[in-house]
Amino acid sequence: MLNEALKNEYRGELRSLPHGEKGKRAEEIATLHDISKSQLYREIDITAGQKKCKREPEIPTEYINMIAAEKADAGKMGVKKRYLTTLDTIKLLEESGKIPKGLISRTTADRRMNQQGFNKKRTYERHEDDYVNQVHHVDFSRSEYFDVGINKDGEEIIRVDGRKGKWDYKNKEKAERKRLWVMGYVDSFSRVYLVRYFSATGETKSMGTEALEFAWQREDDSHPLLHLPEVLKFDQGSFGKYLFHHKTFQRDTGIRVELAASKNERYADQQSQGKVERPFRSLWQKFELKTAKILKAKGINEISIEELNALVYKHCIELLEKKHPLRVQTRGEVYRTGLRFREQSKLSVSLWDLLFNEETRKVGADKLLSYKAQFYKAPDKFAYQRIYVFETNDGRLKGQDLDRHEEFELFAFDPDNTEAVKQRPEDYMQRMGNAGSSLDGSKMTLVNSSGAALQPHSLPPEESEVEVSTPFTAKVSKPYTEWDAAKLEICKVFNCSWSELAESAQSIFKRLFDAEQLDKKTIEDLYQEVS
Structure with a gap:
């Protein structure tokens, strides 16, 4: 010193x-x-004691503000927020006479605008959930390197790099033009990711139902993401809104459906779908582009959607070995370990039976009712009555009386064949049981990169099944164990108080209860006999 x-x-x-x-x-x-x-x-301090003068900038601040305002105004045009380049903005202002020609260079304007905070990125807070299966994000997007096409035999195929080829559906109505859609499904806590491709005309209810069925009810356990979440989060797409407003889905499954805020809302950044939207970019680059290049090099220009789904499923399994962005374990280890800390839920009924629409219709004197421009025949006893009509997303119909006591089948009315029944399409579980198909619905064996079947990382979690009763599920009626609860159901079905029932009827119900044979179905059957 x-x-x-x-x-x-x-x-x-x-x-x-x-x-x-x-x-x-x-x-x-x-x-x-x-x-x-x-x-x-x-x-x-060699400059100590010397006067330090501050030089005024040669370019007035009002000119810099004028350039920034012009760029910001251009960002309001169009669907996407794009700014004019600084050089083009300066030229426009010079031509309009608002700033002198040749006074301001692009570098000077950019430097001064950056000093004033123009286009400064907003800060944000990373949101992390507390445990696995707390929040699952779902999103649908278009494939970037594959698309639906038609081969020479008129069969639907998947074209490699199809987005650059001619449009095979150009002569079809817009509602019939199929495209290749991809579902992204991710657990927010562990980042474990699932992908599934669909040939569809848009984000339809049937496509969304099949997507969630694959995520929750496939039998192949090579990928551990199979359990129900507490919160299911969508963007503002049609299927997310459909589930959000569905009358019974959230009540029956215990899953809370949330919609992310639209991009124009105040808190859109805090409620984004980034954890499922960002992986789409990786999917297009690291799976689709890579797979398309490999297939093209082998001279393959078209594949089946089953083969494409098997390949992307294998890709999702390989992603389980990728390191978690915030933890030392891999994503698969984080997810499998987290399963043991809480009881996990599985859906015990088909999702197709759970997602149905409800409307009312009047049955005419001929026992026929009209539904979506088609006549259906109801049982004779419901002539002149108004009934509920339930329809699943795969087109099955059932009816029920307004008191919700009796359910019945609705048969499509055919003047030439009154016994015609509306056939139910082959469901997911039936497709899985077809000979020669893997559990993924394809003919390809699902293994990891080393060729060996994947083994669970940890002990199996404790699981419970979510049991739901709908008009389309098989009814399993359990005997009543509480006499008061049984009496309440009896009074509800018979539409009277307990004291209004005859003593003989009361004794019959009591004997059935003591013999552990009194259940809801028995009460309804007795009501049908006496009525």
Whole structure:
């Protein structure tokens, strides 16, 4: 450390030296006192006592603000927020006479705007959930490198790099033009990811139902993401809104459906779908582009959707070995370990039976009712009555009386064949049981990159099944164990108080209860007999 006398002496000496000599003398002084040259400059503060003037910028701030305002105004045009380049903005303002020509360069304008905070990125907070299966994100998008096409035999196929080819459906109505859609499904806590491709005309209810059925009810356990979440989060798409407003889905499954805020809302950034939307970019680059290049190199221009789904399923299994972005374990290890800390839920009924629409219709004197431009025949006893009509997303119909006591089949009315029944399409479980098909619905064996079947990372979780009763599920009626609960159901079905029932009827119900044979179905059957 130098004392004040030496500091003043060296400061005056260095100031008096001509340009080029100061550095040499500073090196000699630093060596004499065994300090560095930079430390010497810091200690003597060679500019101490000198007046420091602040130079006014040559370009007025109002011109810089004018350029920034013009760029921001251009960002309001169009669907996407795009700014004019700074150079084009300067030229437009010069041509309109608002700023002098040649006064401002692009680099000067950009530097001054950055100093004033123009286009500064907003800060954000990363949101992390507390445990696995707390929040699952779902999103649908278009494939970037594959699309639906028609081969020479008129069969539907998947074209490699099909987005650049001619449109095979150009002569079809817009509602019939099929495209290749991809579902992204991710667990927010562990980042475990599932992908599934669909040939569809849009984000339809049937496509969404099949997507969730694959995520929750496939039998192949090579990928561990099979359990129900507490919260299911969608964007503002049609299927997310359909589930959000569905009358019974959230009540029956215990899953809370949430919709992310639209991009124009105040809190859109805090409620984004980034955890499922960002992986789409990786999917297009690391799976679709890579797979398309490999297939093209082998001379393959078309594949089946089953083969494409088997390939992407294998890709999702390989992603389980990818390191978690915030933890030391892999994503698969984080998910499988987290399963053991809480009881996990599985859906015990088909999702197709759970998602149905409900409407009312009037049955005419001929026992026929009209539903979606088609006549259906109801049982004779419901002539002249209004009934509920339930329809699943795969087209099955059932009816029920307004008191919700009796359910019955609705048969499509055919003037030439009154016994015609509306056939139910082959469901997912039936497709899985077809000979020669894997559990993924394809003819490809699902293995990891080493060729061996994947083994669970940890002990199996404790599971419970979510049991739901709908008009389309098989009814399993359990005997009542509480007499008061049985009496409430009896009074509800018979639409009377307990005291209004005959003593003989009361004794019959009591004997059935004591014999553990009194259940809801028995009560309804007795009601049908006496009515």
